[in-house]
Amino acid sequence: MKLRIFAMAISILAMAIGCPAQKSTSPKPKWLNNLPTPTNNTFRYELHTSVAPSLDGARTKALDNLISSSGLKNGVVVMSETSSNRKFNQHWVNGKLTEIYDVDHNTKTDIKGSSQTLYIEKVAEYWERRGSEYYLTAAYAKSELGHAPLFDNVSLTRSYGAKGLWRSMLIPGWGQIYKGSTVKGCVILGTTAICAAGIIVTDNQRADYVKKIKHTHDASLIKSYRNKRDHWATGRNICIGATAALYLYNLIDALVAPGAERIVVHNYGRRGGKYSFLPSISHDGNATLSASVTF
Numbered sequence: 001m002k003l004r005i006f007a008m009a010i011s012i013l014a015m016a017i018g019c020p021a022q023k024s025t026s027p028k029p030k031w032l033n034n035l036p037t038p039t040n041n042t043f044r045y046e047l048h049t050s051v052a053p054s055l056d057g058a059r060t061k062a063l064d065n066l067i068s069s070s071g072l073k074n075g076v077v078v079m080s081e082t083s084s085n086r087k088f089n090q091h092w093v094n095g096k097l098t099e100i101y102d103v104d105h106n107t108k109t110d111i112k113g114s115s116q117t118l119y120i121e122k123v124a125e126y127w128e129r130r131g132s133e134y135y136l137t138a139a140y141a142k143s144e145l146g147h148a149p150l151f152d153n154v155s156l157t158r159s160y161g162a163k164g165l166w167r168s169m170l171i172p173g174w175g176q177i178y179k180g181s182t183v184k185g186c187v188i189l190g191t192t193a194i195c196a197a198g199i200i201v202t203d204n205q206r207a208d209y210v211k212k213i214k215h216t217h218d219a220s221l222i223k224s225y226r227n228k229r230d231h232w233a234t235g236r237n238i239c240i241g242a243t244a245a246l247y248l249y250n251l252i253d254a255l256v257a258p259g260a261e262r263i264v265v266h267n268y269g270r271r272g273g274k275y276s277f278l279p280s281i282s283h284d285g286n287a288t289l290s291a292s293v294t295f
Contacts, residue, residue, distance in 0.1 A: 035047065055136070
């Protein structure tokens, strides 16, 4: 009995922590439900999902869905990725992809008829593999058709600093929940509550036998009561040790464990000044990379 509560707490915690799955990152990114707000009105953030037998296929389908939803029929898609230096152009004619060019080299664009330019920056992606299919969600920054945007300077991070620590100091598990590990946080909170309840129950039982010892003069009963008192005292001490160990783990985990991936928008320069690099198309049809600064 005296080890039952402690064993239950440890087993539940271990089950919650060790749940491997085929996914790009765990826990799920926060940006899936909380995209940043653009700092200017030249673009907007969008999520697009896709399902395909391969990861590359899912990425292609998500991008196709984005382009199709933009209404682009004839024109150039200027594409970049925040996580790499990759930049390329896609030529679309009658709503279909015809060619892809690398922006690292000047590339002539020759699209007959009325054409427009769509600027896209891939910000982040998350995928899960279920059976033989890849389920992908990608976050993009997208301009309006024919308008050059001033994309935000963004980065991806799983760091939360001390924001998770002080929460877990107040309520065990709160920091983990805040950082996106909801199951782990709830298990830590619940297990801590079980251990705390164990301390109260075992100490009440110990105190009850202390009273019984004081109210009897029967030597055999006193011996029995003392044994039971010591038994419950040991159980209480185990619960106290388990609670202390769990609380310490809770603090360390809240501080150092990576949280759910989130998108951070950076403001550079003083007085709100910021800069942004964006791919563009020059008047003579060449693909270029331009820098913009606002104050």
